[in-house]
Amino acid sequence: MAQENKARKAHVLIVPYPAQGHINPMFQFGKRLVAKGVKVTLVTTVFLSKSSTFSDPTSSFDIQAISDGFDEGGYDQAGSADAYVRTFWSVGSKSLESLIKKLADSGHPVDALVYDGFLPWALDLAKQFGMLSAVFFTQLCAVNSVYYHVNRGLLQLPLPGTNVSLPGLPLLEVSELPSYVALYGSYPTWFDVLVNQFSNVDGADWVFFNIFYELEKEVVDWMSKFWKVMTVGPTLPSMYLDKRLENDEDYGINLFKPKTGICMSWLSGKPKGSVVYVSFGSMAEVDVEQMREVAWGLKGSNYYFLWVVRESEEAKLPKDFIEETWEKGLVVSWCPQLEVLSHESIGCFLTHCGLNSVIEALCLGVPMVTMPQWSDQSTNAKHVEDVWGFGVRARPDDEKGFVRREIVDHCIRELMEGEKGIEAKKNAIKWKNMAKEAIDEGGSSDKNIDQFVIELSNQVFQF
Incomplete structure (x- = not known):
């Protein structure tokens, strides 16, 4: 059995929330894993798979689709945030479960699930199938710390004062907090989605942040006291950073035509x-x-x-x-924003x-x-x-x-x-x-990605 395991690569399923700002960084993280010898499958929705352009120069990067319940129009078809979230959270969970079974049956069992923080139900599936799990946050640690404190009842809403002091963060005026917290009650559906990212986070094997350590080291150090935190950013195409990934010149997905x-x-x-x-x-x-x-x-x-x-x-x-x-x-x-900003x-x-x-x-x-x-x-x-x-x-x-x-x-x-x-x-x-130094070989983020790959391989291919 050990010999059979050694003959295949560790397989990571990456599940972003279906919006460009969420897909791009998780897709780029996946490219880094592929470059380090990991098999990666990116999960998108049926609607996005039909309406968007996905491209990637690495032949071993697979893309699979699940249903969000709105296969013909995605979010716009739902008509409201509440309808979309309720349906996707139910239909998406069942559809992802079917995909995981299909991959196993086809000889490509999934070893680890890297899921968007917006989708805490994905962790339940990882546990159900005995997979390793990593939650991937696409917002600043400072922002996530605010939502964590709300989730745990450590920050009472509506806020009683004009300033908020949290560990590892600068003193924040109420107007400098995320709008869902500062304007409590303004967007109830998205408030619930963001706060509920932390409903089961303690059960994840790793917690990934799309930043590099030096950017928010105080709050990263604080969070590392109770989670296995890894900063894995910046998640830009390689040509704009270390240039180690050949032909990695753009994100590989376009929801709009530039x-x-x-x-x-x-x-x-x-x-x-x-x-x-x-x-x-x-x-x-x-x-x-x-x-x-x-x-x-x-x-x-x-x-x-x-x-x-x-x-x-x-x-x-x-x-x-x-x-x-x-x-x-x-x-x-x-x-093409990256091309423009680099001009x-x-x-x-x-x-x-x-x-x-x-x-x-x-x-x-x-x-x-x-x-x-x-x-x-x-x-x-x-x-x-x-x-x-x-x-x-x-x-x-x-x-x-x-x-x-x-x-x-x-x-x-x-x-x-x-x-x-x-x-x-x-x-x-x-x-x-x-x-650039963070993602360069031996930089803080590169070391974290290496560590994840080593730990993943050790647990998947242990004797």
Whole structure:
């Protein structure tokens, strides 16, 4: 039996929540495992497998689909967050169970399950089938610490004060907490999903975080007291970091079709450090009035700008804005963000501050103007400005909660030409070098991935 085991590779099933910001980092982590001799299967949903483009240069990376209950339209078909979560949590569990059995029957039994923190029910399946388990968190440790404290009753809601002090974290104003906690009751379904990530986390064999140790070492050290924590990031394609994974030039999944040629051609005609790149990600829905303020703030700054506005958001742009700014700006529905951020013409990044965008900018040495919208983004923005020092926050007014055009203009100028911009650029380069060192051979994240592979192999192939 031991000889038969030795003849095959350890097999890891990776199960992300079906959204681009969750799939990308877990997919990249899987590529690292493949490069270290592990067989990996990525699980997506039936709808995404039909509607998205998946590509990977490694021949041993398999992709399988399970049902979320909405095979023809995914999340949009559900009609509400509550309907989607209830159905996916029920149907997805049964569908994943069937997949695990199918893989075993076909001679590819699963040895370990790496599952998204959003999907705690996956741990129950790992236990049921006697597999090793690792929960993968796609948000900052700081953010996860907040949700952990809420889950364990250590942070009472609604919050009684104006500040929150937690182990290993900077002092946080209520407005700097994740929106589901700061605005308690505002998004009950997603609040439950995020807090319930910690309902059974103590039963996982490993706890993975999509950061590198040096980025949040105080809170990582605190969490390591009660879980087997491993920081495994940054999870960017290898060509942007250590270049050890051949042909690893992009994430390998696109839920939106990027306007690659248009963007890169336009950027190539602009001077070094002269362009403001603007994107609010794949999910944030910006208010019409806020969209208008950003637009006129960009125009007022008089810098070149490349602005990603999803097709579903285009109608919110001010009338004639594109025509009036054609000499300075380019508006596209989607772009290859990594290629854009690594282009020498980019001077700063105006962003909603989703963690993937933050990590990408950090790894590529691009200073940020942060304009958080919801979820974990306010906590991320706090870290970008006050902890890591490579950006500025564009703060909303007190009356309506919108960031006004004058603030947008001011923040852009601060980073592009002011004293704060010089310091932010210096810190951005520092963190860029530290990120690369973390994933380089022998770096903190690379050591953790090696350790996981060794422990996995030892337990799977023990005599």
